[in-house]
Amino acid sequence: MFIVQPIPAGRLERMGIVNHVAPAIEIEAFIYAMARTIARNSPLSVPVMKEQLRIPAGAPSMSSSTSGA
Numbered sequence: 001m002f003i004v005q006p007i008p009a010g011r012l013e014r015m016g017i018v019n020h021v022a023p024a025i026e027i028e029a030f031i032y033a034m035a036r037t038i039a040r041n042s043p044l045s046v047p048v049m050k051e052q053l054r055i056p057a058g059a060p061s062m063s064s065s066t067s068g069a
Helices: 009-015 024-040 045-057 062-066
Strands: none
16 A cells, blocks of 8 residues: 555455455446445444444544534
8 A cells, every 4th residue: 555556456355455346337236236235224223333333443433422522
């Protein structure tokens, strides 16, 4: 990353930096399918997952910003 060279998508996938690699012609269908899957999740599960990802990153908690503190 520090050498500012492009990294092939397949390599990024093997490294765990990206979850999926698809040909450009399939991207739109793939993204819409993923969006449908996310939308089918419980309305409360997506915000909880986002909060869980935010905590290790050291970002401020959403609950602390809405608690009036």
